Amino acid sequence: MLNLCDNPYLFTVAFCAALIRRQTTLLPQNRSPETLRRLAAEYPSSYLLHNHLHNPLSAPNEQHGQAGDLVDLADLAQVNLNQWRLQSSRATAIPEIERDFPAAIAFTSGSTGRPKAINKPWHTLVTSSLMNGACMLPPTGDLVHQLATVPPQHMWGLETGVLIPLFWPVCVADSRPLFPADLVKTLQALPAPRLLVSTPVHLRALVGSNLPLPPCSRILCATAPLAADLAIASEAATGGDLLEIYGCSEIGSTAFRRTASETLWRLIPGLSFQPQSAGAPPQIGGAHLTEVQVLQDRVEISPEGFTLLGRNEDMVNVGGKRGSLMQITQVLLDTPGIADAVVFMPEDAASRPAALVVAKDEPSSAAIQHYFVQHLDTVFLPRPLLFVERLPREATGKLHRAKVLELYHAALARTGKA
Amino acid sequence: MQTAAQHIIAQLLVDALNLEGVNAAEIEPDAPLFGGGLGLDSIDALEIALAISQKFGVQMQADDEQTRKAFATLASLTEFVETHKN
Numbered sequence: 001m002l003n004l005c006d007n008p009y010l011f012t013v014a015f016c017a018a019l020i021r022r023q024t025t026l027l028p029q030n031r032s033p034e035t036l037r038r039l040a041a042e043y044p045s046s047y048l049l050h051n052h053l054h055n056p057l058s059a060p061n062e063q064h065g066q067a068g069d070l071v072d073l074a075d076l077a078q079v080n081l082n083q084w085r086l087q088s089s090r091a092t093a094i095p096e097i098e099r100d101f102p103a104a105i106a107f108t109s110g111s112t113g114r115p116k117a118i119n120k121p122w123h124t125l126v127t128s129s130l131m132n133g134a135c136m137l138p139p140t141g142d143l144v145h146q147l148a149t150v151p152p153q154h155m156w157g158l159e160t161g162v163l164i165p166l167f168w169p170v171c172v173a174d175s176r177p178l179f180p181a182d183l184v185k186t187l188q189a190l191p192a193p194r195l196l197v198s199t200p201v202h203l204r205a206l207v208g209s210n211l212p213l214p215p216c217s218r219i220l221c222a223t224a225p226l227a228a229d230l231a232i233a234s235e236a237a238t239g240g241d242l243l244e245i246y247g248c249s250e251i252g253s254t255a256f257r258r259t260a261s262e263t264l265w266r267l268i269p270g271l272s273f274q275p276q277s278a279g280a281p282p283q284i285g286g287a288h289l290t291e292v293q294v295l296q297d298r299v300e301i302s303p304e305g306f307t308l309l310g311r312n313e314d315m316v317n318v319g320g321k322r323g324s325l326m327q328i329t330q331v332l333l334d335t336p337g338i339a340d341a342v343v344f345m346p347e348d349a350a351s352r353p354a355a356l357v358v359a360k361d362e363p364s365s366a367a368i369q370h371y372f373v374q375h376l377d378t379v380f381l382p383r384p385l386l387f388v389e390r391l392p393r394e395a396t397g398k399l400h401r402a403k404v405l406e407l408y409h410a411a412l413a414r415t416g417k418a
Numbered sequence: 419m420q421t422a423a424q425h426i427i428a429q430l431l432v433d434a435l436n437l438e439g440v441n442a443a444e445i446e447p448d449a450p451l452f453g454g455g456l457g458l459d460s461i462d463a464l465e466i467a468l469a470i471s472q473k474f475g476v477q478m479q480a481d482d483e484q485t486r487k488a489f490a491t492l493a494s495l496t497e498f499v500e501t502h503k504n
Binding site for chain 1: 435436437440458459460461463464465467468471472477478479480485
């Protein structure tokens with residue numbers, strides 16, 4: 001079952017219903033028609049559940065037939081839960097789910113640029129939820145009221161917005177507000193103690209809005225590195241402590257720190273570094289994991305915790321969505337009218353990837369965008385995307401980052417915006 | 419043609435979203451902002467809302483029908499800001 005429900009409650013109902021019927025929930029990385037078509041082809045008996053989105057942007061998308069709408073998937077059975085009258089039934093016994101049942105499959109950009117399927121057996125989700133709740137929830141054990149700004153299809157959103165509430169005394173707000181004013185209103189409607197689950201992008205907008213916030217006992221933030229000053233400002237605005245969580249789709253939440261006052265990360269109890277030879281990439285194990293996992297980052301381990309030394313350079317994270325620069329480059333190279341392209345993270349503005357493109361026959365920006373959103377999520381569309389005469393390739397075809405950046409700055413200067 | 423007020427908002431969009439290669443004057447007042455030629459997404463909506471709240475003191479709210487309409491085009495966004503600013 002492809003669960004595209006945007007509404008946290010409907011997502012959870014659909015997830016649990018699928019579980020009881022022993023259907024596996026597929027968690028698509030994005031809603032692009034290409035992604036959905038590919039999943040439907042790979043999992044031929046699948047169907048799609050959605051709730052036709054309260055997302056403010058869905059209306060224009062639907063109107064104009066761009067990425068984000070769900071038309072043109074003729075072979076894929078689709079059910080809109082908003083058109084159903086869901087009725088609560090009297091609860092029956094808590095169902096027994098076999099420990100190895102494949103409850104969910106997450107997808108993430110593999111190092112080859114092809115999306116990689118990550119199996120989540122039921123026992124992994126149960127144990128990780130118990131570990132995560134013990135580590136992330138306020139220690140009082142009281143019922144907390146949670147607002148999550150992250151989509152449930154993302155591992156961070158699934159773990160915090162769907163799974164922790166199934167195992168811990170957490171009551172979840174049935175909406176996923178985008179704008180700060182909506183977020184504040186939803187938080188105000190929740191009784192204390194409040195728990196806010198978010199990302200650096202959302203927190204920056206929230207704190208930047210200068211709206212008065214109701215007190216939150218705790219903020220959890222993940223998906224991309226959080227600046228210490230934003231962590232401090234978030235704590236000041238809510239009066240609660242902020243735990244930043246480091247994780248990846250393969251393991252889920254992995255480590256935590258109080259970013260306002262700590263630099264060292266600690267592994268979530270239940271996870272441990274595996275002994276390994278010097279220089280090898282760090283590996284994490286846990287009794288609930290199906291196999292030992294290699295981290296995407298290099299780390300330096302000390303007795304009190306560890307420091308992250310930087311990401312595997314191909315991986316980028318835009319608004320909580322993980323992409324591969326290689327894959328983005330490949331989509332640009334496949335675009336009609338483009339002869340050569342390089343996609344990279346410029347050092348100054350780390351929020352989005354940028355691209356230098358060599359045109360064959362001057363494709364319009366609109367044509368490039370149109371092709372792109374058919375294949376990848378719009379957030380990965382490089383910005384700026386600058387046209388250049390040629391790329392500074394070595395004889396071997398290699399591109400050196402320094403030379404790419406030099407050309408990038410020159411091209412940027414020509415646009416008058418550097 | 420953009421009005422003076424629309425041009426201010428168009429320039430704010432280009433600056434807030436780092437839309438290199440887009441000339442603010444060329445954003446059509448009545449063309450769709452999202453799902454259209456600019457290729458904007460929900461992170462952009464958040465950036466736009468932040469920029470507008472900082473520059474004009476106007477808070478956007480998605481559960482408000484007006485906001486949803488405001489994000490349709492440059493013209494509607496400008497009208498929304500003009501109506502709500504202090």
